[in-house]
Amino acid sequence: MAAHNHLLPISLLSLLFFFFLTSPPALACDPGDRAVLLKIKAGFLNPGKFTSWNESTNCCTWYGVKCNPHDDGGRVTSLDYRNYGAASDSLSGRLPDELGDLPFLSDLLLANHTNVYGILPLTLTRLTRLSFLYLPLNSLSGALPSFLTQIRSLTFINLSYNKFSGLIPPEFSNFPALETLALQLAGNMLSGNIPTELLAANWATLDLSYNKLTGDPTALFAANKATTYMDLSFNKLEFDMTGIDFPVKLITLTLENNMIKGSIPAQINHLSDLLIFNVSSNQLCGIIPAGPVMDRFDNTHFFPNKCLCRSKVSCL
Numbered sequence: 001m002a003a004h005n006h007l008l009p010i011s012l013l014s015l016l017f018f019f020f021l022t023s024p025p026a027l028a029c030d031p032g033d034r035a036v037l038l039k040i041k042a043g044f045l046n047p048g049k050f051t052s053w054n055e056s057t058n059c060c061t062w063y064g065v066k067c068n069p070h071d072d073g074g075r076v077t078s079l080d081y082r083n084y085g086a087a088s089d090s091l092s093g094r095l096p097d098e099l100g101d102l103p104f105l106s107d108l109l110l111a112n113h114t115n116v117y118g119i120l121p122l123t124l125t126r127l128t129r130l131s132f133l134y135l136p137l138n139s140l141s142g143a144l145p146s147f148l149t150q151i152r153s154l155t156f157i158n159l160s161y162n163k164f165s166g167l168i169p170p171e172f173s174n175f176p177a178l179e180t181l182a183l184q185l186a187g188n189m190l191s192g193n194i195p196t197e198l199l200a201a202n203w204a205t206l207d208l209s210y211n212k213l214t215g216d217p218t219a220l221f222a223a224n225k226a227t228t229y230m231d232l233s234f235n236k237l238e239f240d241m242t243g244i245d246f247p248v249k250l251i252t253l254t255l256e257n258n259m260i261k262g263s264i265p266a267q268i269n270h271l272s273d274l275l276i277f278n279v280s281s282n283q284l285c286g287i288i289p290a291g292p293v294m295d296r297f298d299n300t301h302f303f304p305n306k307c308l309c310r311s312k313v314s315c316l
Contacts, residue, residue, distance in 0.1 A: 029059035029067060033076040036101045037065065040079075043096035044116075048089045049081070068104060075104035077129075083112040094118035095140065100126040106153075109134040117141065125150045136160040136184070144185070146171040153177070160207065161187035168208075170195035186210050186231065194220075205229040209254070213237060223248050223267075233257055233278065241265065241284065252276040259283055264308075269293045277301055284308050 037059055041050040052063045059076070060067035066078035079102070083089045092115035099108065100123025108127075110116065111134060119142035124130070131153050140162040146169035148154065155177040168190055174197070175181050182205035193215030194208065202225050213235040220230065225247040234257045242262035246253065251273050260282040268274075269291030277293075278301045285307040288294055302308050 028074045030074045030076070033067075033074070033102055033104075034059040036098050037062070037076065037079075039098045039101075040096050043093055043098065045092040046090070048083075048091055050091075066107075076102050077104050078107040078109075079105060080107065080109040081111075081113075082109055082134075085112070090114070091116050095121060095138075097121045097123045100124050102127070103129070105130055107132040107134075110138065111135065112137040114139055120145050120148070122147060124148070127151060127153075129153055132156045134158045136162070138162050140164065143167075144169055144172070144190070148172075149174045154181070156182045158182070158184040159188070160184045161210075163189060165189040165191070167192040168195055168198060168213075170197040173197035173201040181205075182229075183207070203227050203230075207231040208235065209233040211235055218244060221246055228252070228273075230254075241279075246271055250274050254278045255282070256280045257282075261285075261306075264288055264294070266291070280304065282306075287311060 034055065037053060038055055041047050041053050044050065049063045053059070059065055060074055064080045065076055067074050068077045081091070091113040095116060095118045100121060103126065105127050106129045108130060109132070114137070117139040120140065125147055128151070130151050133154060133156065136158050140159070141164060143166040144159070144164050148157070149171045154175055164185070165188065168185065172183065173195070181203060183203060184205065184207040186207045187210040190211040190213060192213065194213055194217050196219070199217060199219035204226055206220070206227065206229070209231040210233070215237065216239040217232060217237055218239050221244045223245040226249060227247040228249050229252045230250065231252065231254045233254045236259060238259040240262035241260050242265060244265055245267060248271060250271050253274065254276060256278045260279065261284065263284060263286030264279065266289040269289055271293055274293050277297050280301060280303055282305050284305040288302055288308055288310055
């Protein structure tokens with residue numbers, strides 16, 4: 001038994017030695033991409049974990065940087081600097097134009113930096129491979145730029161909880177990956193009606209909550225749409241819910257704090273996947289349709305409203 005125990009660490013060491021001999025070396029970073037990353041670092045006043053970005057080291061090993069491990073010769077494909085709450089990790093400064101100079105970038109994540117400000121740079125249109133644009137919880141401002149639709153590869157956009165203002169551009173319905181597109185613009189200062197073109201689009205995820213949007217968004221609701229997540233809460237939307245056909249795949253539907261009238265249609269009990277629902281603080285009336293879906297939600301999801309009730313008796 002003692003001899004057997006002695007052999008175990010030797011076997012493990014042999015395996016580790018074989019692993020290191022056969023593992024490929026770390027992919028060398030493209031020199032041009034390294035130079036761009038160093039310019040991005042220099043553009044921020046307090047680079048936080050960017051201090052690990054040292055020009056004498058391989059940029060594919062830097063914090064928040066990923067390179068393509070296959071055919072692109074160490075080209076940067078992902079830049080991820082999300083701040084999880086540490087003050088020392090928070091960046092300050094204008095969103096740098098040089099972000100558009102990483103031609104192989106597919107994922108850009110820069111979140112929770114309240115001192116990162118400015119408009120979205122036009123140079124982002126150079127990122128012809130960009131798929132995932134994640135910029136919430138910063139202090140970006142100005143109008144939402146319609147030029148984002150020039151990035152034909154985009155499938156996910158999250159610009160929520162910034163300081164964008166004005167109208168939503170109608171061009172925002174013109175993303176080629178529309179059927180899988182997730183658009184999150186919550187927590188800004190957007191106003192006016194939701195553009196007709198955007199209402200007609202087939203969103204998978206749509207979050208426009210906590211803005212100042214007005215008008216009638218009923219064109220968003222159709223049984224054949226593929227929407228699974230919709231949040232229009234805390235706006236000034238005004239429409240009659242009575243005759244609406246909801247997308248049958250809805251999992252989340254939150255509409256609280258608007259000016260919605262009419263009654264809740266019985267069709268809502270056909271939404272078997274619906275797990276999150278709220279229509280509180282509106283102007284709805286009538287009996288809440290009893291059924292397997294609506295019975296999942298207690299009164300906090302419905303009240304206050306003008307004259308909603310659970311049964312004919314409670315409506316008296």
